[in-house]
Amino acid sequence: MTKDKLILALDVAGAAEAREIVAELGGAVGAFKIGLQLFTAAGPDLVRELTRKGHRIFLDLKFHDIPNTVAKASVEAARLGVWMFNLHTLGGHEMMRQAADEVSETCGRENLAKPLIIGVTVLTSSDAGTLTEIGIERSVEDEVLALARLAEEAGLDGVVASPIESHAVRRSKIGSAFLIVTPGVRPDSATNDDQKRVTTPGAALSGGSDYIVVGRPILRAKNRSAAASAIVESMTSVV
Numbered sequence: 001m002t003k004d005k006l007i008l009a010l011d012v013a014g015a016a017e018a019r020e021i022v023a024e025l026g027g028a029v030g031a032f033k034i035g036l037q038l039f040t041a042a043g044p045d046l047v048r049e050l051t052r053k054g055h056r057i058f059l060d061l062k063f064h065d066i067p068n069t070v071a072k073a074s075v076e077a078a079r080l081g082v083w084m085f086n087l088h089t090l091g092g093h094e095m096m097r098q099a100a101d102e103v104s105e106t107c108g109r110e111n112l113a114k115p116l117i118i119g120v121t122v123l124t125s126s127d128a129g130t131l132t133e134i135g136i137e138r139s140v141e142d143e144v145l146a147l148a149r150l151a152e153e154a155g156l157d158g159v160v161a162s163p164i165e166s167h168a169v170r171r172s173k174i175g176s177a178f179l180i181v182t183p184g185v186r187p188d189s190a191t192n193d194d195q196k197r198v199t200t201p202g203a204a205l206s207g208g209s210d211y212i213v214v215g216r217p218i219l220r221a222k223n224r225s226a227a228a229s230a231i232v233e234s235m236t237s238v239v
Contacts, residue, residue, distance in 0.1 A: 003232045004030035005205065007058055007181070009215030011035060015042040021224070022055060028228040031056035031083060033213055044080055051081035058181075058213075062120050064088035067098040074099040074117065075106045082115050084181075086160055089119035089147040096154035116179065118158040119151035121165070124184030141165050145172055152178055163199035163207055170208025182209035186217055201235045 008029045010018045018038055032055055034047055039061060051057050059082040063070045070087055077085040087099060100117055107114040121144040122131070128140055136143055144165040149172070151159050158179025161169055166180045182204045204212050214231060221227035 001030075002236045003028060003228075005211050005235060006201075006228065006232055007031045007033050007211055007213045008218055008228070009033040009035065009060075009183075009213055010038050011215045011219065012038055013041060014038070015046045018042065018046065021219070022050060025218075025224060025228055026055060028225055028232070030211070031058050033058040033060050033215075035060040036062075044076075047080045047082060051083075056083040057081075058083060059085040062086055062088050063099070064091045065095075067091075067095040070095050071098040071102040074103050078103050078107055078112055078115050079110075081113070084116040084118060086118045086120050086181075089121055089151050089159065093150055093154045096151060096156055100155035116157040118160055118179060118181055119147065119154075119156050120160045121147040121151075122162070124162045141168050145169060148172070148174055148178075158210070161209075163204040163209065163212075166204065166209045167207035179210045180208055181211045181213065183213040185212040185214050201231050202237065205235055 006029045010032050063073050148159045148169045160181050162184045163182050185204050218227045
């Protein structure tokens with residue numbers, strides 16, 4: 001179903017508000033993203049609660065540390081029952097490979113559903129100037145492609161890439177089963193906020209994205225259900 005491709009970002013201040021939104025929109029979107037703000041406020045208990053109720057959770061904590069630390073954190077994410085989680089591709093091949101291997105081993109041994117593991121490439125709030133500031137001389141597109149190839153080689157299931165670069169990833173020699181999850185998606189009626197590389201939901205899917213992540217255009221809407229339905233409708237013609 002088209003709605004399964006829509007992930008709602010639960011970028012809210014606490015568990016009570018998150019529960020209210022999940023109750024309201026559980027049938028209107030495919031999954032919910034829990035990121036740094038909500039996880040810091042509500043902790044893993046909320047993640048367990050929602051996964052046990054059957055909701056698909058994308059845990060967006062962008063793990064980036066030494067390989068052993070990221071691998072152990074990744075195993076704990078799998079034990080929470082999340083559908084998907086991410087880590088930073090800039091952590092390198094060894095970090096990603098160890099995380100993927102230990103999650104697979106643990107899920108097999110403990111009879112757990114293996115979550116999808118995806119790698120963050122270049123944040124949608126970044127642009128060429130941001131890369132230059134941190135010493136990266138490649139263009140944004142070249143950097144995304146290089147990191148996507150590294151993620152595939154390390155055994156990840158896909159990447160987080162902006163709608164501007166997703167088409168380049170899809171056209172590359174990376175396998176067709178490699179997932180692209182795209183934030184920075186905005187309906188025509190919405191503002192860009194702090195996102196710099198954005199597009200519409202339909203354009204993101206047409207460009208090769210498998211899932212899109214939307215937050216504020218739905219969360220701030222007077223009628224959240226109608227806003228989510230309108231986004232799903234805008235995606236239907238290209239699915």
